[in-house]
Amino acid sequence: MKKRHLTGIIAMGAISALALAGCASDTAEPGDGGSASDEKGTITLGFLPTWTDGLSMAYLAQDQLEKLGYKVDLEEMTDAGPLFTGVANGDFDVYPSAWPQVTHADYMKKYADDLEDLGAYYDGAVLTIAVPTYMKDINSIEDLKGQGDRFDGKITGIEPGAGLTKATQKMIPEYGLDGEYELQTSSTAGMLATLDTAYAAKEDVVVTLWRPFWAYNDWDMKDLEDPKGAMGEPETLNFIAHKGTTEEFPEAAELFSKIKLDDDQYGSLEGLVTSDEYKNKPADAVDKWIEENGDQFDWLVK
Numbered sequence: 001m002k003k004r005h006l007t008g009i010i011a012m013g014a015i016s017a018l019a020l021a022g023c024a025s026d027t028a029e030p031g032d033g034g035s036a037s038d039e040k041g042t043i044t045l046g047f048l049p050t051w052t053d054g055l056s057m058a059y060l061a062q063d064q065l066e067k068l069g070y071k072v073d074l075e076e077m078t079d080a081g082p083l084f085t086g087v088a089n090g091d092f093d094v095y096p097s098a099w100p101q102v103t104h105a106d107y108m109k110k111y112a113d114d115l116e117d118l119g120a121y122y123d124g125a126v127l128t129i130a131v132p133t134y135m136k137d138i139n140s141i142e143d144l145k146g147q148g149d150r151f152d153g154k155i156t157g158i159e160p161g162a163g164l165t166k167a168t169q170k171m172i173p174e175y176g177l178d179g180e181y182e183l184q185t186s187s188t189a190g191m192l193a194t195l196d197t198a199y200a201a202k203e204d205v206v207v208t209l210w211r212p213f214w215a216y217n218d219w220d221m222k223d224l225e226d227p228k229g230a231m232g233e234p235e236t237l238n239f240i241a242h243k244g245t246t247e248e249f250p251e252a253a254e255l256f257s258k259i260k261l262d263d264d265q266y267g268s269l270e271g272l273v274t275s276d277e278y279k280n281k282p283a284d285a286v287d288k289w290i291e292e293n294g295d296q297f298d299w300l301v302k
Contacts (some may be wrong), residue, residue: 009079017153018067019216020074020188023046038069038161039069040069040070040071040249040251041070041071041249042070042071042072042073043065043070043071043072043073043093043094043249043252044072044073044074044075044091044093044094044194045058045061045062045072045073045074045089045093045094045095045096046075046078046083046086046091046092046094046095047074047075047077047083047095047096047097048076048077048078048079048080048083049076050078050158050159050188050189051097051188052134052213052214052270052273052274053097053122053125053212053213053237053266053270054095054096054097055273055274055282056097056123056266056269056273056274056282057096057097057121057237058074058096058097058214058271059074059273059282059283059285059286060259060269060286060289061239062074062283062286063283063286063287063290064255064259064300064301065252065255065300067301068251068252068255068301070170070249070252075091075092075192078159078160079159079160079161079162080104080107080159080161080163080186081107081161082161083095084098084104084107084108084110084111084115084240085111087111087114087115087240087241087242087276088111088114088115089114089241089242090114090219090242092242093241093242093248093249094118094239094240094241094242094245094252094256095239095240095241095247096239096256097121097237097238097239098237098238098239098240099125099163099236099237099238100117100235100236100238100240101164101232101233101235101236102127102163102167102232102233103127103162103164103167103210103230103232103235103236104240105163106163106166107163108240111298113243114242114243115241115242115243116240116241116242116243116244116245116246117238117239117240117241118238118239118240118241118245118246118253118256118257119238119239119256119257119258119259120237120238120239120260121237121238121239121256121259121260121261122212122235122236122237122260122261122266123236124211124234124236124263125210125211125212125234125235125236125237126210126211126212126223126231126232126234126235127163127164127167127168127208127209127231127232128208128209128210128211128223128224128226128231129141129155129168129171129206129207129208129209129223129226129231130206130207130208130209130221130222130223130224131204131205131206131207131221131222131224132198132199132205132219132220132221132222133220133221133222134165134202134220135204138206138224138225139222139225140224140225140226140227141171141175141177141224141226141227141228141230142175142225142227143181143224144175144177144206144224145175145176145177146180148177148180150292151181151204151205151206152205153180153181153182153210153244154181154182154183154189154206155168155182155183155184155206155207155210156182156184156186156194156195156205156207157183157184157186157191157205157207157208158185158186158187158188158190158191159186159187159188164208164210165183165185165208167230167231167232168183168208168231169183170230170239171226171228171230171231174228174230175228175230176188181236183208191207191208192215194207195207195219196219199219206224209221209223211223212263212266212267212270214270214271214274217267217271239256239259241253241256255299255301258299259299260299265293265296268289268292268293269285269286269289269293271285272285272286272288272289273285273289289294290302294297
């Protein structure tokens with residue numbers, strides 16, 4: 001099992017925990033994505049660094065926007081709730097990797113009048129309940145019933161305000177697991193650390209995961225079947241903006257509407273951004289990804 005991603009994500013989690021009540025950090029390496037000017041204005045991207053789809057897309061968006069002539073500020077948040085509040089209030093212009101149909105549906109509904117959808121860059125994202133593949137007898141969420149003692153009565157989750165957390169809280173009573181299991185929330189880094197410890201000892205563990213996510217490359221995991229559909233249907237990953245962003249930054253909005261990545265393209269981007277070589281240099285990872293994959297995209301600004 002590779003440690004590269006876990007080390008980086010725990011470090012990001014520790015840094016994020018220092019932010020007051022999920023407040024944003026200062027601009028992250030504003031010049032790394034290219035030579036940007038202030039001629040077209042400043043676009044602020046808010047994202048969750050522990051959700052590496054957001055981390056990867058934030059730095060790709062920064063690179064592309066700066067090449068269009070915008071100044072870009074990157075603001076790291078620790079939870080989805082404050083992030084959506086910030087986009088709705090105009091503190092951030094764009095959240096570059098929202099999960100609008102299922103995971104973040106409550107936030108989309110709550111702030112509907114203050115948000116606009118600039119388009120989806122990925123299809124087929126899903127929320128999952130997962131166990132290591134060495135657990136041969138657990139293949140469905142239904143199989144968890146009556147097995148709580150094996151897991152100390154815990155499903156290990158992530159941040160309390162995450163859409164994945166809300167979906168799991170809804171799933172537990174639907175499968176009759178309430179009273180037997182408790183969803184233990186902390187952070188993405190905390191969940192991964194628990195998974196890593198259990199996996200190394202070949203112990204029983206059940207966690208909340210999602211696809212696309214690099215964890216599936218580093219641990220041999222299987223998604224539990226969900227015959228009741230309690231975790232929700234597959235959804236898209238979208239650029240969600242503060243209302244009025246299209247009028248204020250039309251060229252940026254047009255770019256966002258054109259960005260499309262398939263599994264391999266997205267996987268190679270996330271793999272580089274979270275690798276040992278680039279874990280502290282995400283902008284350099286984007287440069288490398290463009291060098292290796294740029295000829296596949298007609299929307300790419302070079």
